[in-house]
Structures are given as structure tokens and as C-alpha cells.
């Protein structure tokens with residue numbers, strides 16, 4: 012996709028988000044992404060952006076896809092993460108072996124719950140699935156989109172990764188720290204209809220998490236931008252000591268420097284070569300760190316209003332932190348980057 | 361110079377730790393957070409067991425620290441029901457002390473301090489809420505924003521404009537005791553806070569609220585000075601809240617790392633060790649500044665520069681600790697107490713003087729001191 016096409020796509024996503032997400036962003040945090048929004052994301056071709064056209068997706072290229080999730084994140088990181096999950100996790104794990112499921116994913120007819128708890132850093136929890144007659148049963152302590160029809164989960168007993176087509180039951184939702192629009196919570200599985208997606212399940216899950224370098228960078232930058240836009244608008248009109256906040260050095264210059272950082276990282280993202288591992292990792296590591304700093308400053312410059320959800324800035328702060336833990340293995344990523352820099356395993360002690 | 365606390369303060373700390381162990385747990389903290397519910401029973405128990413006693417400020421300081429270490433939302437809720445009492449204690453009449461302070465000191469009643477308005481909190485002199493004298497009463501009109509204990513307090517100490525003084529914005533402000541059941545007084549609970557969700561926060565609307573003249577605190581027009589004096593006291597307690605949060609985050613990091621070395625049988629990465637060391641060092645530094653500021657304060661020789669340093673540094677330590685703790689513990693942190701500590705800690709840099717305002721106070725004071733010596 013050329014830069015002009017990317018710009019056009021960005022405008023289209025923005026227009027869509029202004030109409031369909033902006034005023035509902037808080038409702039999405041409280042109640043999740045409803046099927047109407049899912050359908051309209053699909054109708055625009057955003058939901059199945061990377062899914063091949065034969066399954067009802069848009070089959071667009073990487074940069075177009077990154078533009079979509081980047082722009083969606085400026086309005087709702089949860090909606091953006093949903094698009095990432097559908098394309099880069101669910102579709103990537105399910106692949107061509109399940110055309111029916113792929114079609115439902117691309118069109119928003121169904122969603123898939125997925126749990127990364129077995130592979131994320133710092134995790135003590137593991138899914139506990141067991142064979143039971145011809146079926147499989149178990150509990151999954153936390154997953155995204157837990158109220159889905161399908162679920163992907165790892166079975167420690169046999170080391171396989173499964174797709175469950177029935178018997179997926181959502182237990183009580185827990186809003187948790189971040190990506191509240193994704194409806195996170197525990198699952199119960201009691202299924203008789205399932206397929207093995209991989210016989211090296213743990214490795215497949217790790218690979219899929221590690222493959223999200225550019226998606227995570229795009230969401231991080233969109234999240235930061237969403238927060239910075241709000242802060243910049245706010246400090247122009249909010250006055251203390253009879254002056255607009257923007258006139259104070261730490262506020263005006265602080266936000267300007269963050270915006271400059273955003274522009275530098277964004278231009279890297281717009282042109283990154285997906286085969287360049289070092290560039291991918293650089294973008295991910297820097298963008299996630301940047302998002303944490305930018306969203307924190309944006310919240311702070313809103314004063315007390317930043318602390319209240321109605322203002323719409325605190326979600327960016329929560330999601331920037333959540334992004335670095337739920338869709339990334341940060342320690343592992345830093346080591347990957349060190350290996351790129353030193354040409355051999357480094358920084359592991 | 362002796363850096364150790366005397367035995368009675370150590371005992372107060374132990375007592376608070378014991379109370380926290382018995383009365384606060386993760387499940388409960390999570391429930392109150394998710395439901396945004398004020399823990400009235402916990403607050404009552406804390407009074408019954410003699411934990412909340414602001415006449416013993418050192419014990420109170422370490423008690424706040426220990427309860428916030430167990431859980432910030434619950435710890436603050438249990439200890440904040442006398443918020444603003446020092447204004448009455450220092451500047452109120454005997455009758456006001458008798459009528460209002462006695463019952464908040466026993467925990468029977470709850471009070472709050474209402475300074476911030478929708479139009480501003482940092483700029484205290486910019487207050488717009490007005491009081492006009494009429495028929496032997498003050499008639500109050502305006503709004504107060506983000507007021508802790510807002511819908512549950514029996515009365516508030518409020519800073520109100522009684523006079524416009526050309527070119528001197530901080531003149532003409534007066535402090536009042538305002539009963540919350542007066543006609544024209546309404547409250548809107550603010551829900552959906554990022555953190556400290558067990559605490560009660562509200563917007564207060566004053567629509568022709570008639571306040572008896574005897575509820576004016578001290579002299580008219582001196583309110584700004586009274587409130588600034590109060591902030592010099594309360595900021596030491598906020599620093600204690602922040603230290604408690606940072607320590608609570610470190611406790612959970614150490615628990616995680618201990619488990620990691622035992623179960624994983626591996627040496628800890630140096631990056632993680634350094635982060636834990638940084639958190640611990642900042643907590644120690646925060647304690648030293650806070651205890652020093654408190655020492656001056658509790659001997660009636662307040663040092664506003666030190667108090668602001670304590671409040672700003674301890675608050676930034678709390679957010680640093682909670683953030684790094686989540687980074688170290690990763691998925692288990694986000695699924696456990698630490699995600700709450702991360703959300704709760706951010707308020708420390710905002711309420712009772714944002715970090716930016718504290719830094720302005722510090723630099724203004726050190727420049728003034730320099731100029732005086734030079």
C-alpha cells in the first residue's frame with residue numbers, strides 16, 4: 012500500500028471511529044464490544060483486514076492493517092486489540108484448516124476466546140484441561156473475549172493447542188486493569204467438538220505472542236496519540252493562575268516533546284520492513300515504553316479530571332500498561348533485541 | 361541523631377500491621393474496588409480498636425502507612441474520616457471544637473474538606489464559590505469538585521470567597537463549617553475513578569445554602585492562610601499513604617521473586633534485581649524525608665519545603681514502585697493486587713497539591729532562602 016493509500020485508509024478509519032466508537036468508548040469499557048459494532052467493523056473490512064478474501068476478509072497488506080489498528084487505538088485500544096486478536100492471533104492459529112470458523116471471524120459472526128496465561132511472563136497460572144471420555148473439560152482462569160462461541164486453549168497434559176467449537180462457557184467477568192472492552196474473564200470448557208491446532212501448543216502460543224511486534228507497536232502508538240490529543244486539547248483551554256496550562260514550560264514543552272517522539276516513532280512504523288527483526292523489535296520496545304510515559308503525562312495534566320473515567324484519558328493509561336504485559340513477553344523481547352545488536356545471546360544474566 | 365522510632369510508635373506500627381492482617385485481604389480489597397463501595401465496617405473497627413487517633417500524630421502516620429500497604433483504597437477510607445479536622449483544631453472556636461470535633465474523633469461522625477472547584481484545584485486563590493451575609497447568616501452558592509467523603513460526611517470545612525480584593529486573589533477567602541443536611545446542599549457521587557475506588561468522592565452543589573454565622577472559622581478573609589497551614593500538615597499524611605503503597609508494591613515483588621527463585625530454581629536477572637533495589641532505595645529515601653518533615657511538624661515548627669518534598673517524592677515513589685512492580689511480576693501482578701496498586705498510586709501525584717504544585721513550592725522556597733542569605 013502506498014503512503015497515499017495509507018493516508019486515505021487512515022481517514023476512512025478515523026471517520027468510522029468518530030461515528031461508531033467515539034461517543035461509545037466508555038460504554039465499550041463497561042459493556043464490551045457489542046455485536047453491532049463487530050458487524051460494522053466487519054462491513055468496513057477492518058475486522059478481517061488481514062484475513063484472505065476467500066474467507067470474507069479484506070486481505071490487505073501489513074501497512075494497511077497497521078494503519079487500521081493504530082487509528083482505532085486512538086479512540087479505543089480495546090477495539091484495536093480486538094482487530095489484532097482476530098487477524099494476528101485467532102486467524103493465525105486457526106489457519107486454512109477451519110474455513111467455516113475463519114469466515115465467521117472475518118464477518119464478525121463469531122469470536123474466539125483465547126488464553127495466553129501459559130506463556131506470559133510472570134505467570135503462575137496454567138490452564139487445566141483434561142480428557143473426559145470423548146470430550147475435554149477444564150477451567151481457564153483468564154481469557155480475552157471470554158464470552159465467545161469458540162475458544163483456543165492449551166492442554167498441559169498432552170501439550171496440544173486446541174480449538175473448541177462447543178462447550179465454551181464464560182464465568183463471571185472481571186474488568187481487570189486493561190482492555191476492558193475485550194470482556195476478560197475465566198472460562199469453563201466442557202466440549203465434545205474440538206480440533207488440535209498444533210501438537211506443539213506452547214511453542215505455537217509463544218510464537219504467536221512474539222509475532223505481534225508491529226501490531227503491539229501500532230496499538231501502543233495509537234494509545235499514546237489518543238491520550239496526547241486529549242491532553243493537548245485540554246491544556247489549551249484549562250486555566251490555572253489565570254493562564255492556560257499550555258503556557259507553563261513543563262506542560263507545554265513536555266507535551267510537545269512527547270508529540271515529537273510520537274511523530275518520529277510513527278514515521279518509523281509507516282515504513283518499517285516487516286522482515287527486519289531489529290527494526291520490528293526497536294519499534295515495539297520503544298513504542299511500548301513511550302506509550303506508558305505519554306499516557307501518564309496526559310493523565311497528569313488533566314489533574315483530578317484525568318482520574319475519572321468520563322474524561323476518557325485514564326483508559327489509555329491502563330491499556331498502555333496492560334499492553335506490555337498481556338500481548339508481549341517484554342523480557343524476552345529485550346533479549347531478542349540484544350541478540351540483534353550483539354549478534355549473539357546477550358543480556359541474560 | 362537516632363534513626364530508630366521509640367517503642368510506642370513501633371508498637372503502633374505493629375498494631376496496625378496486626379489489624380491489616382486480620383481485617384484486610386485481597387479478595388475483600390478487590391470486591392470493594394470493583395463495586396466502588398465504602399468500607400464503613402472497616403472504618404468503624406479501626407476506630408473501635410483505637411487505630412485512628414490524630415491526637416497521636418506519629419502513631420497515625422505509621423498506621424496510615426501500614427493500612428495503605430495492605431490496600432490503598434481500604435487503608436485511606438479507614439483513616440480519612442477526619443479529613444480537614446486540623447483546620448478546626450487550629451483555628452476554630454471552643455464551641456466549634458466541642459460541637460464538631462468530638463464526634464469525628466470517636467468515629468461517630470465523618471467530615472470532609474472542600475477546597476477544589478470544577479474550575480480549579482491547584483489555583484486555590486481562584487475560588488469562585490461565594491458567601492454573602494444576609495439576615496445573620498452566610499448564604500453559600502457555587503460548587504465543589506472531587507470531594508473525599510462527599511456523600512457520607514456529616515459536615516465539611518469549606519473554603520469560600522467572601523470578598524473580592526482587587527489584585528490580591530488569595531485575600532477575601534474564608535473557611536466555614538458547612539453541615540451536609542442544610543437546605544440547598546446536594547451531592548453527586550463520582551463513580552468510575554481510576555483507583556482508590558473504595559473511597560467516597562463527590563461533587564457538592566451549594567444553592568443558597570444558609571450557614572449560621574457561628575460556623576465561620578477564625579477571622580473572615582483568612583481562609584487561604586488556614587488552608588495552606590492545613591496542607592502543610594495533611595501532606596505529611598499523604599506522603600505516608602504513598603510510602604505505604606510503595607512498600608505494599610515492594611512486598612508483593614519480593615514475594616514473587618522469592619517464589620521465582622524457589623520454584624524456578626534460577627538466579628534472578630540483574631535487571632530485575634536492580635529494579636527491586638531502586639524501589640527499596642526510593643522507599644527508604646521517602647521515609648527519611650517524610651519522617652524529617654513530620655518531626656518538624658509535630659514539634660509545631662513546620663517546614664513547608666520539606667513537607668512538599670516529602671509529598672512529591674513519596675508520591676512519585678508510589679507510582680514508580682507500582683509501575684515497576686507490575687513490570688517485574690508481569691501476568692501474576694496484573695491478575696493480583698498489583699494492578700490495583702498501579703491504579704491507586706496515581707492519585708498520590710494529584711490530590712492535595714499535584715507534583716507540579718509541590719515542585720513550585722519547593723523551588724520558590726529555596727530561591728527565597730538563597731536570596732535571604734545572599
Ligand SMILES: Cc1cc2nc3c(=O)[nH]c(=O)nc-3n(C[C@H](O)[C@H](O)[C@H](O)COP(=O)(O)OP(=O)(O)OC[C@H]3O[C@@H](n4cnc5c(N)ncnc54)[C@H](O)[C@@H]3O)c2cc1C
Pocket residue numbers: 249250251252256259261262311312313314315316318472473474475476479480481482483505506507508509553556561707710711712713714715716717
Ligand atoms: C479522588 C480524588 C479525591 C479528591 N479529594 C479532594 C478533597 O477531599 N478535597 C478537595 O478540596 N479536593 C480534592 N481533590 C481534588 C484535588 O486536590 C485536585 O484534583 C488537585 O488539587 C488538582 O486540581 P485540578 O484537578 O483542578 O487540576 P488543575 O489545577 O486544573 O491542574 C491540571 C494540571 O496542570 C498542572 N498545573 C497547574 N498549574 C501549573 C503550573 N503553574 N505549572 C505547571 N503545571 C501546572 C497540575 O499539576 C495538573 O497536572 C480530589 C481529587 C481526586 C481525583
